Amino acid sequence: QVQLQESGPGLVKPLGTLSLTCAVSGGSISNNNWWNWVRQPPGKGLEWIGEIYHSGSTNYNPSLKSRVTISVDKSKNQFSLKLSSVTAADTAVYYCASGTYAGLGYWGQGALVTVSS
Amino acid sequence: QSVMTQPPSVSGAPGQRVTISCTGSSSNIGAGYDVHWYQQLPGTAPKLLIYGNTNRPSGVPDRFSGSKSGTSASLAITGLQAEDEADYYCQSYDSSLSGSRVFGGGTKLTVL
Numbered sequence: 001q002v003q004l005q006e007s008g009p010g011l012v013k014p015l016g017t018l019s020l021t022c023a024v025s026g027g028s029i030s031n032n033n034w035w036n037w038v039r040q041p042p043g044k045g046l047e048w049i050g051e052i053y054h055s056g057s058t059n060y061n062p063s064l065k066s067r068v069t070i071s072v073d074k075s076k077n078q079f080s081l082k083l084s085s086v087t088a089a090d091t092a093v094y095y096c097a098s099g100t101y102a103g104l105g106y107w108g109q110g111a112l113v114t115v116s117s
Numbered sequence: 118q119s120v121m122t123q124p125p126s127v128s129g130a131p132g133q134r135v136t137i138s139c140t141g142s143s144s145n146i147g148a149g150y151d152v153h154w155y156q157q158l159p160g161t162a163p164k165l166l167i168y169g170n171t172n173r174p175s176g177v178p179d180r181f182s183g184s185k186s187g188t189s190a191s192l193a194i195t196g197l198q199a200e201d202e203a204d205y206y207c208q209s210y211d212s213s214l215s216g217s218r219v220f221g222g223g224t225k226l227t228v229l
Contacts, residue, residue, distance in 0.1 A: 045223040062214050103153035103168035110162050
């Protein structure tokens, strides 16, 4: 049973870079899954940010693509999110999730990131 | 604003049947992409409820079912229970967004 756990700073200054890591346990990051980031602003719906395959191939939400980098560290069995030039609109709970084109079957518990000075 | 539209809220009494619609377009659901459904209980992460339009992961009760036709999909819940009160999201892919995963805006189900 794959388990995912997000970690990273809960507070980021405006115009700074948001950085989160998702640790994968109970399975290898080199399996046939895509490793995703999804966010949810307070009281709002889900927004897909992007995904990465263990080969390093990535897909990003076009609306965020210029500010997003997702990377994978196979040696640590984890993947990471960097979102640059953040504003208050980027305040959200950030989830890591994994799955295939058959949906995202595994989710982390989520990490609240607040953008504020 | 999502490219797939869901009603903001639906409600039903215990034991009743409710449906939640997910209306897309020719670049997502109508293009033949699969639709998945997620249930998000208050204060928790989303959970995959239906995948590949009609399939239930192991452990999901058969009270939940999905369907797809044309540019729309639906989630049906029969024998409504208090524990079903949650937010529900559809998810597909959109060719006009470079094949990105896209979520519907979400529907709040209230059990009366």
